[in-house]
Amino acid sequence: MTSETVLITGASSGIGHATAEAFLDAEWSVWATARDESDLRELREAGCTTAELDVTRPAQCRDVVEELLTVEGRLDCLVNNAGYGQMGAVEDVTTRRLNKQFDVNVYGPHRLIRAALPHMRERGEGTIINLSSVSGRVSTPGMGIYSASKFALEGLSDALRGELKPHGIDVALVEPGPVETAFSARAADELEPVEASGAYDRVYRFFEDFDAVSGGFASSQPEDVAAVVLEAASTTDPDPRYPVGPAARAMLLARYAPDRIRDRVVDLLYKLA
Template sequence: MERTVLITGCSSGIGRASAEAFLDEEWTVYATARNTADIETLGEREGCRIATLDVTDGDDVERVVDRMLDEEGRIDCLVNNAGYGQLGPVEDVSSDAVREQFDVNVFGPHRLIKAVLPAMRRREDGTIVNVSSVLGRIAVPGTGVYSGSKFAMEGMSDALRNEVREYGIDVALIEPGPVDSMFEDRVESELGGLDRSGAYESFYSLYEDYDAVGGGGVGAIAPEEVAADVVNAASSTEPAARYPVGPIAKAGELGRYLPTWLADGVWSLAKKLG
């Protein structure tokens, strides 16, 4: 029997690369995006079904999950990939923008998890792959809101992993560093839309040019590299709890163990040099 996977955020980047990688491995793929026009070419591939899915819309989530269960009778894997990065100093990000960030990056995956778990429990089998970030493990200035959403995803996944283990369900986190994708375009637009207080211009000088912190530059990885770990996690009988992807993500794992005073000192130095 062919394995089935539901993937969110397939219009570009990691989501699209993951859909392609699962199809190459002959999975039945339900590729979703807010606008199906963005994924029409995926739908032309054998084994791929496409659907409109806005993760902030509970009715959308229920509709797509019900359709998949009706057509396939099972969901072997859920890949929570849809998300974006709201950057900027915490003070400069509006409360509405914080709410939107968490609605997409935290509440959205939670809606999907709640929707697929009953079917996975009945079969006593399934894997949930949550796409996080190195910034879900270590926060840096100017990333407080985005990191907060990814820290939340990490904590929720750690708890969930041990809650569902007895039902034969696995939970894995994918933690990429900077990725060559349209994600960086969204980052630039999010920075440009902030109402700056004028208090943090030194930080903007570091973050306004996203390439300077890895996007598309040194340390950035291809979406296909992340997708390979997504498929590995979904296919493994005993997936790892975490998959750091790329050199910056692996360095970030080590950075977690720095004493706080030393990590703070690094950023103080960076500010002076900037």
């Protein structure tokens, strides 16, 4: 019997790497991708098929999906995990950087969804899992650009879920809170420092003091998120959303508080920083 096949983006480290391992342990055929295929050596040696894939390159997105279908004959699950977080006060982040954030976090998943859907519709089955974030439901100072991209991914996924239901294709969002990965460190290494205006020092102090981007109190492990992704891919009727970790669940509850009250609480936290 042919194994179920999954395509995972951003598998070089963190959540993507752990997700590839989880699907491999569950005996799926795993296609793990990253911008630099050499970063996938460990997964390749473990049994994954690996490929270079930069989600900002439309032709490469199409080519990888076509190659997978030629080799495997089926694509059961697409995991859109590749992404990064552009932090900084909204005024301090240039529009060029905003566009780059959306290119990776929103346009990239959209490119791969469009490449995968004709095959999934023809088979009448499949699952699309988009890695969002609790920041895709609740936005806080300094996270506006990243949150905007994740809010957009959430809206795209909600519409897509209804569009694809008649075709037997499921769509699920996985929404982690803080995760102990190199997410923030990699972003800092690859992005030029934001030219701060000096008007938002408390925002940057908050990040420095509380390690607000990843890790720290109530954070999850990449393996925790990977287990949820595998669960969503394996069930016949996945939930629309899967918050991961205690911090994610707590922050999502904050959505039900009146906006003014939530703003006051956030303001107090940033003042304390």
